[in-house]
Amino acid sequence: MSMLGKEIRMSRLVNPKSNKMMAITVDHAISRGIAGMTGIQDVQSAIDKILLGKPDAVTMTKGIAERCMPQHAGDPASILMKISNPAPANPTRDVVFGTVDEAIRMGADGVSMGAIMMGDFQGDQIEKVGMIAEECMRKGMPLIGHVYPKGENVSMEGRTAWENIAYCVRSACELGMDIVKTTYTGDPDSMAKVVSCVPSSFRIVIQGGDACNTLDDYLQMTRDAMDCGVGGVTMGRFVWDYRDVTALVITLRYIIHEGYSVKEAKELLAQLENDKNYDQF
Numbered sequence: 028m029s030m031l032g033k034e035i036r037m038s039r040l041v042n043p044k045s046n047k048m049m050a051i052t053v054d055h056a057i058s059r060g061i062a063g064m065t066g067i068q069d070v071q072s073a074i075d076k077i078l079l080g081k082p083d084a085v086t087m088t089k090g091i092a093e094r095c096m097p098q099h100a101g102d103p104a105s106i107l108m109k110i111s112n113p114a115p116a117n118p119t120r121d122v123v124f125g126t127v128d129e130a131i132r133m134g135a136d137g138v139s140m141g142a143i144m145m146g147d148f149q150g151d152q153i154e155k156v157g158m159i160a161e162e163c164m165r166k167g168m169p170l171i172g173h174v175y176p177k178g179e180n181v182s183m184e185g186r187t188a189w190e191n192i193a194y195c196v197r198s199a200c201e202l203g204m205d206i207v208k209t210t211y212t213g214d215p216d217s218m219a220k221v222v223s224c225v226p227s228s229f230r231i232v233i234q235g236g237d238a239c240n241t242l243d244d245y246l247q248m249t250r251d252a253m254d255c256g257v258g259g260v261t262m263g264r265f266v267w268d269y270r271d272v273t274a275l276v277i278t279l280r281y282i283i284h285e286g287y288s289v290k291e292a293k294e295l296l297a298q299l300e301n302d303k304n305y306d307q308f
């Protein structure tokens with residue numbers, strides 16, 4: 028079977044210079060509600076600001092893509108089509124509500140789905156991922172998994188334990204995903220152990236929201252993750268809750284793709300927030 032479709036789409040998701048992927052997510056409302064998600068209540072505005080910062084991709088559901096992306100049809104950023112989410116009433120079970128065909132029809136370069144591991148619905152989650160992975164393979168579509176150890180059998184501390192993160196990452200690889208998005212363990216040494224548990228061609232990217240309290244911590248986590256072998260980010264809340272979304276997207280892009288240190292990144296961010304000269308970066 029030809030892998031050309033997957034290869035072409037993957038090449039749009041990953042920066043050729045850095046070999047990292049930088050995606051921003053706006054897919055939170057179904058699982059987290061909308062009242063507390065102030066940065067994406069006006070989702071069109073959030074997407075417009077994010078795309079001005081030139082990420083590689085934006086993760087969203089089909090309905091938001093249909094309504095908010097037509098005016099960005101010429102933008103090089105890819106759509107990652109999120110086809111599942113947990114509902115607040117059942118937080119340990121991702122429910123699939125979209126299809127690979129819809130993602131293809133909307134011009135997406137990847138399908139994104141979640142799986143909550145180490146909980147009551149783990150078997151169901153594994154089964155669904157396996158089936159979507161097979162369909163993605165057949166249709167030439169990369170599959171990005173949001174795979175977290177957040178089931179009933181995991182304590183709050185266990186959600187960032189390297190053993191549990193490594194289990195999620197390894198499972199994603201075994202189930203046929205192309206990229207896994209998961210939680211940062213909290214330090215580069217334990218994250219490097221996670222990275223060592225999958226073949227080097229398998230890409231791990233990290234989320235951001237829960238892990239950090241301050242801007243410094245967030246930038247440092249991103250720098251450390253890139254340095255210990257993590258293959259990119261798919262970040263949401265911290266980015267679109269920031270007072271200058273476009274400036275932070277550009278700053279993260281310079282950490283991820285241009286190798287900026289935290290110090291260089293903070294200088295760039297200050298300059299961008301002051302001058303608003305986004306188009307020069």
Ligand SMILES: O=C[C@H](O)COP(=O)(O)O
Pocket residue numbers: 052053054055086173234235236237261262263264265
């Ligand atoms: O897709 C949503 C992610 O799980 C959350 O990303 P975030 O933690 O950076 O908001």
